[in-house]
Amino acid sequence: MTTTLNPLPTIPALTVKNGQSVALDAIPVLSYGAFSSEVLRLLSDPQNHCVNYYAFPDQGGLKFIAATANDGGSGAIYLLSHETPMDIQRLDSLTKSNLALHIYEREIAENFGIEFVGHPWAKPVRYAHDRADRSKTLRNYPFFKITGEEIHEVPVGPIHAGVIEPGHFRFMCNGETVLHLEIQLGYQHRGIEKLFLQKKTLIQRTVLAECIAGDTAIGHNLAFVQNMESLAGIRVSDNLQLLRTLALEIERLAMHTWGLSNLGVGIAYQLGNSVIGALRTPVINYMQWWCGNRFGKGLLRVGCNQYPFTAELKTRLLDLLDEYEAKYTEIAAEYFDLPSVQAPLEKTGTVTQEQMRLIGAVGMSARITGIPRDIRQSHPTGFYEKQRYETVTEQSGDVWARAMLRNREVQKSLAYIRLLLENVTTDGAETERVAVVLEPNQFSIALTEAWRGEVCHCAVTDASGELAHYKVKDPSVHNWLALGLAVRDNEISDFPICNKTFDLSYCGNDL
Amino acid sequence: MFETLKIIRRQGKQYIPDVTKPVLPEIFRGRPVLSTAPVDEAALVACCPTGAIGSAPVRLDLGTCVFCGECASLFPEKVRFTNDYKIATNVRERLVVYGGQDQPIALDPDRIRKEINAYFGGSLKLRQISAAGDNSDELELNAGGNVNFDMGRFGIEFLASPRHCDGIVITGPISENMAEATQICYDAVPAPKLIILAGTAAISGGIFAGSQALDRSFLSKYPIDLYIPGNPIHPLSFVNGVLELIRTKR
Numbered sequence: 001m002t003t004t005l006n007p008l009p010t011i012p013a014l015t016v017k018n019g020q021s022v023a024l025d026a027i028p029v030l031s032y033g034a035f036s037s038e039v040l041r042l043l044s045d046p047q048n049h050c051v052n053y054y055a056f057p058d059q060g061g062l063k064f065i066a067a068t069a070n071d072g073g074s075g076a077i078y079l080l081s082h083e084t085p086m087d088i089q090r091l092d093s094l095t096k097s098n099l100a101l102h103i104y105e106r107e108i109a110e111n112f113g114i115e116f117v118g119h120p121w122a123k124p125v126r127y128a129h130d131r132a133d134r135s136k137t138l139r140n141y142p143f144f145k146i147t148g149e150e151i152h153e154v155p156v157g158p159i160h161a162g163v164i165e166p167g168h169f170r171f172m173c174n175g176e177t178v179l180h181l182e183i184q185l186g187y188q189h190r191g192i193e194k195l196f197l198q199k200k201t202l203i204q205r206t207v208l209a210e211c212i213a214g215d216t217a218i219g220h221n222l223a224f225v226q227n228m229e230s231l232a233g234i235r236v237s238d239n240l241q242l243l244r245t246l247a248l249e250i251e252r253l254a255m256h257t258w259g260l261s262n263l264g265v266g267i268a269y270q271l272g273n274s275v276i277g278a279l280r281t282p283v284i285n286y287m288q289w290w291c292g293n294r295f296g297k298g299l300l301r302v303g304c305n306q307y308p309f310t311a312e313l314k315t316r317l318l319d320l321l322d323e324y325e326a327k328y329t330e331i332a333a334e335y336f337d338l339p340s341v342q343a344p345l346e347k348t349g350t351v352t353q354e355q356m357r358l359i360g361a362v363g364m365s366a367r368i369t370g371i372p373r374d375i376r377q378s379h380p381t382g383f384y385e386k387q388r389y390e391t392v393t394e395q396s397g398d399v400w401a402r403a404m405l406r407n408r409e410v411q412k413s414l415a416y417i418r419l420l421l422e423n424v425t426t427d428g429a430e431t432e433r434v435a436v437v438l439e440p441n442q443f444s445i446a447l448t449e450a451w452r453g454e455v456c457h458c459a460v461t462d463a464s465g466e467l468a469h470y471k472v473k474d475p476s477v478h479n480w481l482a483l484g485l486a487v488r489d490n491e492i493s494d495f496p497i498c499n500k501t502f503d504l505s506y507c508g509n510d511l
Numbered sequence: 512m513f514e515t516l517k518i519i520r521r522q523g524k525q526y527i528p529d530v531t532k533p534v535l536p537e538i539f540r541g542r543p544v545l546s547t548a549p550v551d552e553a554a555l556v557a558c559c560p561t562g563a564i565g566s567a568p569v570r571l572d573l574g575t576c577v578f579c580g581e582c583a584s585l586f587p588e589k590v591r592f593t594n595d596y597k598i599a600t601n602v603r604e605r606l607v608v609y610g611g612q613d614q615p616i617a618l619d620p621d622r623i624r625k626e627i628n629a630y631f632g633g634s635l636k637l638r639q640i641s642a643a644g645d646n647s648d649e650l651e652l653n654a655g656g657n658v659n660f661d662m663g664r665f666g667i668e669f670l671a672s673p674r675h676c677d678g679i680v681i682t683g684p685i686s687e688n689m690a691e692a693t694q695i696c697y698d699a700v701p702a703p704k705l706i707i708l709a710g711t712a713a714i715s716g717g718i719f720a721g722s723q724a725l726d727r728s729f730l731s732k733y734p735i736d737l738y739i740p741g742n743p744i745h746p747l748s749f750v751n752g753v754l755e756l757i758r759t760k761r
């Protein structure tokens with residue numbers, strides 16, 4: 001028998017499942033030293049990744065909560081916390097040891113003015129209106145500079161050429177080659193997390209959740225309703241869970257279709273753009289048949305769905321899938337077989353698995369390099385628990401891999417939606433409203449695998465059962481750095497297809 | 512080549528022949544109709560997440576409404592959303608729907624600037640500014656140009672440079688962090704120029720109203736040429752609203 005030498009006693013983290021709530025004070029509170037070493041120890045296992053790490057004001061001080069998810073099949077989420085006085089100035093940076101934590105520390109530093117000693121790049125995440133230091137602005141940020149005779153700087157945005165959200169890209173180029181891209185976000189900041197507390201009614205908060213990122217209305221709202229339901233002790237029917245899973249997969253199908261169509265614009269492939277673009281219309285129009293809104297806003301409500309899934313809707317969806325599949329298969333075969341499509345996509349904008357592990361990439365940005373990170377498989381809720389979704393990955397990490405992954409996920413979603421329809425009930429019982437009363441002094445966490453990747457929401461209630469804090473994390477906060485890495489040593493003219501294929505959310509990052 | 516032709520043939524005609532005619536499903540939440548049925552008005556007012564419903568007289572302001580359907584679900588005898596997507600107007604007050612009234616929302620021709628039809632009647636190039644929009648309005652504006660809605664056939668198009676444009680289309684509640692860029696972009700558009708607010712968030716702030724992260728001062732400086740409510744706007748609301756604006760002769 002051998003004994004493992006461990007200099008620090010291991011403090012057991014509180015283990016929860018996705019969509020579970022626990023008493024806030026049940027989460028172990030550790031000294032910063034013990035908290036740091038335990039978080040880092042958990043993250044040293046490549047099967048684990050940090051799904052949320054943030055701080056919020058609690059009882060006159062600051063409370064840090066770190067949630068680490070185990071992707072190895074246990075479905076566990078490990079919770080640890082740390083408490084510190086509000087006026088804390090400095091803490092040792094964990095990013096030094098684990099780069100994936102960089103974005104979380106940047107956010108805490110921005111919100112509370114804490115200096116993380118040793119953090120390589122403590123840049124504000126979104127220039128929030130309530131940031132600790134308002135003297136730091138989008139305007140006066142000192143961009144990373146490279147000097148040299150051939151070196152030039154290309155600023156792009158915040159307003160871009162197309163009809164997309166705003167963000168600023170600062171390229172340092174040597175001729176046509178990008179040496180470095182710095183991404184400056186925050187233009188979309190609406191104060192979402194504050195608004196969750198300012199707006200007191202459930203419907204206000206639900207509408208807010210739908211508008212965190214309107215292209216992920218289902219993905220974000222699903223995390224919200226799951227949090228509220230676990231805090232209120234509401235158990236929803238299997239059929240309602242199935243219908244929400246259905247909505248999530250339709251959203252994925254619609255947005256993947258959009259992404260592949262939009263890629264056609266980037267490579268001037270008009271047929272692909274038009275034909276696949278036209279395929280998205282019936283998918284989002286289907287959502288409109290179901291809930292009156294092409295983006296699924298208005299469908300998911302805490303404890304129920306607002307609109308019934310009827311037998312007619314089931315038939316309509318089955319017909320739609322057949323028609324979609326026939327047309328999609330035909331155009332996809334043509335699209336991905338064309339040398340003029342393959343040539344610009346292959347070996348362009350490549351990221352490696354090592355890089356994606358290092359920065360803690362999630363969702364599609366992880367899966368294009370063979371990391372099978374997928375909440376549907378690792379932390380399933382709803383129908384995914386009953387019928388595992390088999391995650392697909394690509395290996396090459398380039399634009400081609402990103403297009404291929406979406407192509408394959410389209411096909412997976414089509415098959416999965418058919419499976420859902422075999423199991424669905426169309427009695428309309430899912431629209432029955434239930435009373436929602438939140439338990440006091442609780443913490444809850446909910447993760448969904450939205451089309452871009454994992455959405456993680458955490459909620460905390462106070463002694464009266466009112467929301468005391470609400471934390472939103474869009475997958476894009478991790479993945480923006482992947483875009484920055486992808487374009488290095490590529491031609492600047494390849495930036496659009498890199499940006500289009502990562503297809504990240506500006507408002508999801510800026511909140 | 513043969514494959515390409517087969518695909519094109521299978522696609523057939525994708526465009527909507529007459530964009531003023533499509534009928535959306537009944538469940539679509541467009542222009543609401545408020546009945547005269549007596550209800551607990553205080554409860555009706557309170558159920559709205561954005562304060563869009565007022566009482567005495569009962570009314571619903573589409574410029575504030577986020578089309579969540581809560582009022583219609585709770586008070587079906589009082590509030591019914593119709594599938595009428597023609598909800599754009601150039602007069603802010605016309606977005607308010609009163610109890611017992613079931614009339615289309617239209618533009619006030621007398622308040623459309625004379626030069627709009629003369630200059631832009633056959634061609635309107637627009638610069639879109641997403642000022643903290645949640646990307647659903649932006650996607651719907653993109654959809655306006657796709658093969659189905661195809662607003663390019665009317666000369667309506669989004670361009671990259673504001674200097675080539677005839678006006679701006681704002682989506683989103685206008686964050687403090689986008690306020691300066693919005694102003695710079697507007698200034699870069701040559702006169703005469705239009706301002707179109709697309710989506711409830713742009714018109715009133717919508718669910719974001721009251722957030723300290725917004726700076727909506729830009730909107731108080733200039734007259735607004737077109738309000739198009741929605742969460743997000745429907746492409747048909749956009750296309751029909753803009754067509755009415757540029758084609759109305761004075």
